[in-house]
Amino acid sequence: MEIPRHWRLKQQRYSLVGETCPHCEAKIFPPRDVCPTCGGEAKTQYTFSGKGEVFSYTTIYEAPSGYDETAPYTVALVKLEEGPIITAQLTDLGDQPVEIGMPVEMVTRKLRSENEDRGILIYGYKFRPVLSRAA
Amino acid sequence: MRQVAIAGIGQTSVDEHWEKAIRDLAVDAILAALMDAGRQSAEALFVGNMMSGIIDHQNNLGALIADWAGLRSAEAVKIEAACGSGAAALRAGLIAVASGEVDSALVVGVEKMTDQSGHDITAALATAADADWEVDHGVSFVGLNAMIMRRYMHEYGWKHADFAPFSINAHANALHNPFARLHQAITVEDFEKAPMIATPINLLDASPTGDGAAAVLLLPAEKVMSNNQRPRTIIAGSASVTDTISVHSRRDPLFLTAAYESAKKAYAQAGVEPKDIDLFELHDAFSIMSALSLEACGFAERGQGPRLGLDGETAIGGRIPCVTRGGLKARGHPVGATGIYQIVEVVQQLRGECGPTQVEGARIGMAQNIGGAGATIVTHIIAAD
Numbered sequence: 225m226e227i228p229r230h231w232r233l234k235q236q237r238y239s240l241v242g243e244t245c246p247h248c249e250a251k252i253f254p255p256r257d258v259c260p261t262c263g264g265e266a267k268t269q270y271t272f273s274g275k276g277e278v279f280s281y282t283t284i285y286e287a288p289s290g291y292d293e294t295a296p297y298t299v300a301l302v303k304l305e306e307g308p309i310i311t312a313q314l315t316d317l318g319d320q321p322v323e324i325g326m327p328v329e330m331v332t333r334k335l336r337s338e339n340e341d342r343g344i345l346i347y348g349y350k351f352r353p354v355l356s357r358a359a
Numbered sequence: 360m361r362q363v364a365i366a367g368i369g370q371t372s373v374d375e376h377w378e379k380a381i382r383d384l385a386v387d388a389i390l391a392a393l394m395d396a397g398r399q400s401a402e403a404l405f406v407g408n409m410m411s412g413i414i415d416h417q418n419n420l421g422a423l424i425a426d427w428a429g430l431r432s433a434e435a436v437k438i439e440a441a442c443g444s445g446a447a448a449l450r451a452g453l454i455a456v457a458s459g460e461v462d463s464a465l466v467v468g469v470e471k472m473t474d475q476s477g478h479d480i481t482a483a484l485a486t487a488a489d490a491d492w493e494v495d496h497g498v499s500f501v502g503l504n505a506m507i508m509r510r511y512m513h514e515y516g517w518k519h520a521d522f523a524p525f526s527i528n529a530h531a532n533a534l535h536n537p538f539a540r541l542h543q544a545i546t547v548e549d550f551e552k553a554p555m556i557a558t559p560i561n562l563l564d565a566s567p568t569g570d571g572a573a574a575v576l577l578l579p580a581e582k583v584m585s586n587n588q589r590p591r592t593i594i595a596g597s598a599s600v601t602d603t604i605s606v607h608s609r610r611d612p613l614f615l616t617a618a619y620e621s622a623k624k625a626y627a628q629a630g631v632e633p634k635d636i637d638l639f640e641l642h643d644a645f646s647i648m649s650a651l652s653l654e655a656c657g658f659a660e661r662g663q664g665p666r667l668g669l670d671g672e673t674a675i676g677g678r679i680p681c682v683t684r685g686g687l688k689a690r691g692h693p694v695g696a697t698g699i700y701q702i703v704e705v706v707q708q709l710r711g712e713c714g715p716t717q718v719e720g721a722r723i724g725m726a727q728n729i730g731g732a733g734a735t736i737v738t739h740i741i742a743a744d
Binding site (some may be wrong): 229230233254260279280281282283284285286287288289290291292294299300301308309310311312313318324336337346348 | 476477478479481482485491492493494495496497498499501502503505506507508510513554555556557558559560603604606607608612
């Protein structure tokens, strides 16, 4: 059981809360307090829109323990529209083939269940194809 | 700082050593290195290892292995930098001897991997990446490299089969290395139809795991003599550089900045340029990493790494022979041991002991060991004198 480890990431996992650098205005995710662009102190909270596009992706057939039940699944590097790239699973793909450049948006999904029957459920961000607007 | 020589080398085969524990493997390699150097002991021991705490339920590896190897009272410590642990440990040994703090140091890289199931090993290897921001999202270590490869193919227009020569060369060279994990030549057709691990990386893009240990004995160069049978081998360059641990945090995920920086430092220390390097034991954990290492170290233009393989330049007799004893791909990748296997193999080349895969007249060899998906990169240049 690693409840505090997941609990302390809840703002990021559920709502993509990162930071913005007051010195160079870089947007930072995940938050790290030291701006990776200019090295200045960066503690100003910034909530990302959750919109982005696929920078790269892979479909994983040989999964780590804890994830093997859901394999194969697709993980992507998602470039958020504010700049940073993050690692996240793609979901709700249906029959749609994944392509580099595909627009995606953040949703909250179960990442995995820890220790099967009595363990905690870990939720967090995944990304799905941007739904086309109804005509 | 004084010059340091590699006075002895030793290795076990990379294999499924069901009958041997991690300590047995390490001791085998250490005793072989001591015998090769004609020595009985060393003042200090540096152990390169990644996963003993997870796989073997064993930490305090320095004391354990010093104890079992009969290195009574030796200073001994484990150095961990994921798959780069071996070369990181070599650097620790080098610094200890070069500084004059000790007059002899053993460095052993060791990993015991086959006691656990494949899924558990996949999970253990993923600890090389960022636990909170990569691994919790279900990405495997192969998956991280797969996303780099996919983007690379997209940006530069290479096909999957264009990476085949790297793996074919590794397998061809391993046929002549009795310590290698795989003794099996492969073809482009084999490469294209191998089982998928994480698209576009399949089983023949990826290096096999295994159990193994390799060791070197370091002495001040002035205590080691060259002779006709065996040139003295000197560590002429050594540099370790880090980059962001996460692939997604890189300004350019398709360039190994830490490889570029560490190679640049090592070249400057050794007073050489890429054209002076006679062979390159690079970190071909995945075929894409061969391309990226060749580019970052100055052997190919950006995006053109696969061209060297396709043109035969990385084979024995080519412009920059790579993985001359099989590399990670076919000698095998017992992760924390790999960096020392590379050094042992460079020394074998400089001594002229490599039979059909001997690089004629080899005087300067380079080894590069990578921890994580480009996060810790250690480059060594070894010269015969």
